[in-house]
Amino acid sequence: MASPKLHMAFRKYHRWLGFFLAGIMAVYAISGILLIFRPTDFLKFEQTEIRQLDSGLTAKQLPNVLKIKGSRVVDETDTHITLNVGEYSKASGEATITRKNYPLVLNKMVKLHKATNNSPLFWLNIFFGISLLFFVISAFLMFIPKLPMYKNGLKIAGIGAVVTVLVVVFGS
Known part of the structure; x- marks a missing residue:
């Protein structure tokens, strides 16, 4: 059994890291909610x-040149190609693209949530994930294992894990 001193140390680290991560968690929570409504x-x-593109592009070439996810040709005439995201003039090569996007601050928050290893933001995501794992472990090291609160905490954590697995398996 670990000493009460160890348990108190974990309580202290848990508390200070919790205060630090409260701001990060707020940003992740807001961006996560936004992603639900994406x-x-x-x-x-x-x-x-x-955008100024080469003139005379065909309807087949245009979506590849634009490189806009989900763009497709809706209609084509002798002079114009109409896409679901805008219009292209064959003669001038001018493409007018109309898209809907979040305001700058919200867009940055969404990018934070969707960061990959190609983005410098992924270090923050890794730090955040490791910190959350620390919270999981330290939550159980804050109490002496013989206490009823510890045993009840294990039961509640188990119920939470089972509910999460059920929601993931049957909800998707």
């Missing part, structure tokens, strides 16, 4: 962009 236009506004 297919909708919730909090998004329209942005129009004009």
Whole structure:
């Protein structure tokens, strides 16, 4: 059995790291909620962009040149190609793209949540994940294992894990 001194040390580290991570958790919570509504236009506004492309592109070439996820040709005439994200003039090569996006601050928060190893933000995501694992472990080291609170905590954590697995398995 670990000494009461060890348990008190873990309580101290848990408390100070918890205060530090409270701000990070708030940002992750808000960006996570925003990501739930990503297919909708919730909090998004329209942005129009004009790109100069090569003239004379075909309907088959245009989506590849634009490199916009989900873009597809809707209609084509002799002079224009209409896409689901805008319009392209065959003669001038000018493409007018209209997309909906979050305001700058919210867009940055969404990018934080979706960061991959190609982004410098992934270090923050790794630190956050490791810190959350520390919280999981230290939550059980804050109490002496013989106490009823410890045993009840294990039961509640087990119920939480089972509920999460059930939601993931049957909810998707």
